[in-house]
Amino acid sequence: MDMKRIEKKWQQQWERAKLAHFDKKSEAPKFYVLEMFSYPSGAKLHIGHWYNYGPADSYARFKRMQGYNVFQPMGFDAFGLPAENYAIKTGVHPKDSTETNIATMEEQLRAMGALFDWSAEVKTCNENYYRWTQWMFLQLYKKGLAYRKEAPVNWCPSCRTVLANEQVEGGVCERCSTPVVRKNLTQWFFKITDYAEELLTGLDTLDWPEKTKNMQRNWIGKSTGCEIEFKAESGESFRVYTTRCDTVFGVTYVVLAPEHPLARKLTTPEQRDAVEAYIDYAARASEIERLSSTREKTGVFTGSYAIHPLTGKRIPIYLADYVLASYGTGAVMAVPAHDERDFAFATKYNLPIVKVIEKKGGETKLPFCEDGIVRGSVDFDGLFGEEARDAIAAHISKLGKGGKKINYRLRDWLVSRQRYWGAPIPIVYCDNCGTVPVPEKDLPVRLPYDVEFRPDGKSPLAKHEKFMNTVCPVCGRPARRDPDTLDTFVCSSWYYLRYTDSHNDKAPFDREAADRLMPVDTYVGGAEHACMHLLYARFFTKALRDMGYLDFDEPFKRLVHQGVILGPDGNRMSKSHGNIVSPDEYVKEYGSDAFRLYLMFGFSYTEGGPWNDSGIKAVSKFLERVEKTVQKVAGYKVPRDPAFPYGQAEKALDYARHFAISRITKDLEAFSFNTAIARLMELLNAIVAYDGNDAKNIPLLKDTVKDFILLLTPCAPHVSEELWEMMGGRGFAAEQDFPKADPEKLVLDETEYAVQINSKIVVRTMLPSSAGEEELRAAVLALPEISAAIGTRTVRKCIVVKGRLVNLIVG
RNA sequence: GCCCGCGUGGCGGAAUUGGCAGACGCACAGGACUUAAAAUCCUGAGUUCGCGAGAACGUAUCGGUUCAAAUCCGAUCGCGGGCACCA
Numbered sequence: 001m002d003m004k005r006i007e008k009k010w011q012q013q014w015e016r017a018k019l020a021h022f023d024k025k026s027e028a029p030k031f032y033v034l035e036m037f038s039y040p041s042g043a044k045l046h047i048g049h050w051y052n053y054g055p056a057d058s059y060a061r062f063k064r065m066q067g068y069n070v071f072q073p074m075g076f077d078a079f080g081l082p083a084e085n086y087a088i089k090t091g092v093h094p095k096d097s098t099e100t101n102i103a104t105m106e107e108q109l110r111a112m113g114a115l116f117d118w119s120a121e122v123k124t125c126n127e128n129y130y131r132w133t134q135w136m137f138l139q140l141y142k143k144g145l146a147y148r149k150e151a152p153v154n155w156c157p158s159c160r161t162v163l164a165n166e167q168v169e170g171g172v173c174e175r176c177s178t179p180v181v182r183k184n185l186t187q188w189f190f191k192i193t194d195y196a197e198e199l200l201t202g203l204d205t206l207d208w209p210e211k212t213k214n215m216q217r218n219w220i221g222k223s224t225g226c227e228i229e230f231k232a233e234s235g236e237s238f239r240v241y242t243t244r245c246d247t248v249f250g251v252t253y254v255v256l257a258p259e260h261p262l263a264r265k266l267t268t269p270e271q272r273d274a275v276e277a278y279i280d281y282a283a284r285a286s287e288i289e290r291l292s293s294t295r296e297k298t299g300v301f302t303g304s305y306a307i308h309p310l311t312g313k314r315i316p317i318y319l320a321d322y323v324l325a326s327y328g329t330g331a332v333m334a335v336p337a338h339d340e341r342d343f344a345f346a347t348k349y350n351l352p353i354v355k356v357i358e359k360k361g362g363e364t365k366l367p368f369c370e371d372g373i374v375r376g377s378v379d380f381d382g383l384f385g386e387e388a389r390d391a392i393a394a395h396i397s398k399l400g401k402g403g404k405k406i407n408y409r410l411r412d413w414l415v416s417r418q419r420y421w422g423a424p425i426p427i428v429y430c431d432n433c434g435t436v437p438v439p440e441k442d443l444p445v446r447l448p449y450d451v452e453f454r455p456d457g458k459s460p461l462a463k464h465e466k467f468m469n470t471v472c473p474v475c476g477r478p479a480r481r482d483p484d485t486l487d488t489f490v491c492s493s494w495y496y497l498r499y500t501d502s503h504n505d506k507a508p509f510d511r512e513a514a515d516r517l518m519p520v521d522t523y524v525g526g527a528e529h530a531c532m533h534l535l536y537a538r539f540f541t542k543a544l545r546d547m548g549y550l551d552f553d554e555p556f557k558r559l560v561h562q563g564v565i566l567g568p569d570g571n572r573m574s575k576s577h578g579n580i581v582s583p584d585e586y587v588k589e590y591g592s593d594a595f596r597l598y599l600m601f602g603f604s605y606t607e608g609g610p611w612n613d614s615g616i617k618a619v620s621k622f623l624e625r626v627e628k629t630v631q632k633v634a635g636y637k638v639p640r641d642p643a644f645p646y647g648q649a650e651k652a653l654d655y656a657r658h659f660a661i662s663r664i665t666k667d668l669e670a671f672s673f674n675t676a677i678a679r680l681m682e683l684l685n686a687i688v689a690y691d692g693n694d695a696k697n698i699p700l701l702k703d704t705v706k707d708f709i710l711l712l713t714p715c716a717p718h719v720s721e722e723l724w725e726m727m728g729g730r731g732f733a734a735e736q737d738f739p740k741a742d743p744e745k746l747v748l749d750e751t752e753y754a755v756q757i758n759s760k761i762v763v764r765t766m767l768p769s770s771a772g773e774e775e776l777r778a779a780v781l782a783l784p785e786i787s788a789a790i791g792t793r794t795v796r797k798c799i800v801v802k803g804r805l806v807n808l809i810v811g
Numbered sequence: 812g813c814c815c816g817c818g819u820g821g822c823g824g825a826a827u828u829g830g831c832a833g834a835c836g837c838a839c840a841g842g843a844c845u846u847a848a849a850a851u852c853c854u855g856a857g858u859u860c861g862c863g864a865g866a867a868c869g870u871a872u873c874g875g876u877u878c879a880a881a882u883c884c885g886a887u888c889g890c891g892g893g894c895a896c897c898a
Contacts, residue, residue, distance in 0.1 A: 211892085218813095218814065327897045603824085675826095
C-alpha cells in the first residue's frame with residue numbers, strides 16, 4: 001500500500017466532509033476528548049506528542065463510532081520562557097519563532113490524521129486569546145482573588161531573573177545550575193488557598209489516577225492542629241500553630257521565623273546586633289541550603305520572654321529559620337522532648353528539655369515523637385494521643401487563648417513574571433489613585449513587538465518606555481503600567497473553556513456553549529502536571545463558578561496519563577543522552593498508521609517504556625497481512641446458492657468475531673490499547689484460518705472482515721478507510737457504528753475445564769457450557785484419568801468455578 | 812527522612828480482579844519454497860531433569876491466610892516517582 005498516497009487521500013476527504021467539526025446541532029450526546037495542548041518550543045513533533053495524541057485520537061474516534069458527538073480540539077500554549085531565551089541567544093523575536101514553530105507543528109499534526117477540530121483552535125499568544133486571559137485576571141481581582149504583596153521569590157543571580165518554582169530543580173536554576181536565592185519582590189498572587197478545602201474534597205468525585213489525586217492531596221497538605229496564644233512580657237502577643245498540643249506542657253521556648261512581623265519588636269537592645277545579623281544571614285541563605293533538612297539548625301535569642309499560657313512559666317523567645325514564615329502563624333512552640341527539630345535546636349543551644357509524653361508500657365529515649373500517654377500536665381495526665389489533644393484544645397479554647405485550627409501547605413499562586421513573552425498584567429499604577437485595574441473595554445493590554453532582548457536577562461518590557469507610560473484610567477494623569485507578565489500557567493488554566501467558543505469577541509466564552517460541552521469527559525496528558533496545571537485549572541473553574549460564569553465544579557471528569565517513551569537505552573530522551581528518536585523517519589518509512597499502531601501495541605499506555613524499532617516492523621507486517629487478506633476476501637463473489645454452511649467452523653469464526661468485538665470495546669474504553677490490538681491480531685488469525693477451508697460461508701466471511709476493518713478503524717484510520725472502500729463499504733469507515741457483540745455468539749456448546757484434584761491440575765477437558773454444578777461434578781468423576789487418580793480415596797469436597805475449573809478435594 | 816507506585820520468560824508485555832501463569836507480539840530454533848539469500852508460510856519453545864511418556868520447580872526474597880495467591884496480609888531487598896525543617 002502506498003501509505004503516503006492514502007494518507008493524503010483520506011485526510012483530504014475527511015477535511016472536505018468536515019468530519020472533525022463538532023456538530024452543534026446534533027442530538028447525539030456530546031463527548032469532549034481533550035489532549036493537553038502543545039508547547040511550541042521545538043519546531044517539530046517529538047515522540048511524546050505522538051504518544052499523547054495518536055492513541056488519544058484513536059479513543060476519540062472510538063467514541064465517535066459509538067455514536068457520540070465528539071469534540072476534540074487542539075491548540076498551542078504559546079507563551080513562555082524558552083522562546084524568550086532563544087531570542088536572547090539568537091535575536092529571533094519570540095513571536096516570529098513561535099509562529100514558525102506553530103506552523104510546522106500544525107502541519108505535522110494534520111499529517112498525523114487525527115480528527116482535531118481545527119475550527120476551535122486557540123493560540124495563547126494571540127491577542128484574541130490573551131485579551132481574555134487579562135480579563136480573567138481582572139475578574140479575580142474584582143473578586144478579591146488576585147492581590148499584590150511583597151514576598152520572597154526564587155531569584156537566579158546569574159540569569160538576573162526571577163524563576164518559577166517549576167524552574168528550580170533541587171535549589172538550582174535549571175538553565176545555568178546557579179544556586180537560587182530568595183529575594184523579596186512585590187508580586188501578584190492568586191488566592192488559590194481560599195479553595196484549598198474544596199480542591200481537596202473535590203478529588204473524591206473525580207475519575208483520575210489515584211496517584212495523581214494523592215499528589216494533589218499531599219500538595220494541598222491539610223493538617224489539623226491547634227493555635228495557641230503566647231504573650232510576651234513586653235505585652236505583645238502572638239500565636240503558634242501545633243499539631244501536637246498534647247505536648248504543650250513540655251514547651252521550653254518558642255521560636256519565630258526570622259521574617260515574623262514581631263521579630264524586631266521583641267528584640268531587646270542587648271540582642272539587637274545579633275538579631276539583625278541573623279535576619280540578614282537567614283535572608284541570604286540559598287535555596288539549596290534551606291532545602292537541606294540535614295542542615296544544622298541555627299537561630300538567635302531575642303532577649304525577650306513569653307509567658308506560657310497554661311503554666312505561667314517564663315520561656316525564652318528565639319528566632320530560627322527552621323521555622324517557616326509562610327506556614328501556620330510563622331511561629332512554633334518548641335517541645336524538644338517530643339520533636340526532632342526542637343530537640344536538635346535545644347541540644348545545640350542548651351535549652352531545657354521537659355518530657356511530658358510516655359510510651360505505652362516502655363521506657364523511651366528522647367526525642368519521642370509518637371503518640372503516647374500524657375504526664376506532668378496537671379488534669380490531662382493519663383490521656384492518650386488524640387484524646388489528650390481534644391481535651392487540651394478545648395481547654396485552650398475556653399481560656400480564649402486559641403483552639404483547633406486547620407492549616408494547608410498549599411500557598412497562594414505567584415503569577416507575576418519579570419519576562420516579556422507572556423500576557424501583560426492589566427494593572428496601572430497611579431501616584432494619585434494607586435493600583436488601578438485596566439478597564440475591560442481597554443483590553444487587551446498589547447504586548448509591544450519592538451523590544452530589545454538584553455543579554456543580562458533584564459525584562460524588556462520594563463525598559464520599554466512607550467509601553468510603560470500610560471494614563472490613569474481613573475484620573476487621567478500619567479501613570480505606569482505593571483512591567484510584568486502572567487505566568488503561562490494562567491493561560492493554560494482556562495483554554496479548555498475557550499475551545500468551546502474560541503471565536504467569541506464579546507466574552508471569553510459563552511456560558512451556554514461552555515455548559516453544552518463542559519466538563520471535559522476525558523483529558524489525556526502527562527503526569528508531570530499533577531500539581532501545577534491540573535490544580536490551577538481546577539481552581540479557575542471553581543472561581544469562575546463562584547463568579548457566576550459556570551455551572552459545574554470540576555473541569556476534567558476523567559483523567560488519563562500516558563507514560564513516557566524512553567530512548568532505546570532506557571533513559572529519558574534528551575540531547576545530553578544523545579538518544580533522541582525522531583518520529584519523522586518512521587512515519588515516512590512505515591506510515592502514520594503503522595507508527596501510531598506501534599505506539600499503541602508496543603507499550604502499556606500509562607506505563608510507556610524504552611523505544612525499540614523491531615516492534616514497528618512487526619506492526620507494519622501486520623497491516624500488510626491485513627491488506628492481503630482483505631483484498632482476497634473482497635475479491636470473492638457471493639454465489640447465488642442460498643445454502644451457505646453454518647457448522648463448527650462458522651461458529652468458531654463467529655465466536656472469534658464477537659469475542660474480539662466485546663474485548664476491544666472494553667479495552668479501548670480503558671485505554672488498554674496493546675491488548676485491543678492483540679485481540680485484532682487474533683481475529684485476523686481466525687479469519688485467515690477460516691479462509692483456508694474449502695467450503696466457505698462467503699457472506700459470513702465478508703461480514704466478519706467488515707467488522708474487523710471497523711474494529712481497526714480507530715487505531716489505523718487511513719488504512720481502514722482504504723480497506724473499507726475495498727470491501728465496498730458505504731461512507732467513511734470513521735462514521736460507521738462500532739460493531740456490537742452478539743451475546744448469543746459468545747456462548748459455545750462446550751467449554752474447556754481444568755480438572756483438579758487437591759488443587760493440582762490432572763486433566764483438561766471439554767464439558768457442555770450449559771452444565772450445572774451437579775452435572776459438572778458427575779462428568780468430571782466419570783473421567784478415566786480422574787477415577788484412576790482418586791483410586792480408593794473419597795471425595796470430601798468439590799469446588800466448581802463455572803466456565804473455569806472443577807477442584808476435587810479427596811483424602 | 813516522609814508519602815505513593817512498581818518488581819512476571821532472552822525482550823515488549825497479558826492474566827476475566829483470588830480460579831488453567833506467560834495472551835498477543837519481538838527475538839530465537841527447526842522445516843517448506845528458493846541455485847542461494849531476502850521476503851513469505853508452517854512448526855516449536857517458561858526453567859531444570861529425562862531418549863521418552865513424564866516429573867519437579869516457577870510471577871524479586873522469606874513467611875502467612877485459602878480448596879486455590881502474580882493477585883490478599885506481614886517482613887526484607889531492589890527500582891521508579893512525588894514531597895522535603897509544614898511544627
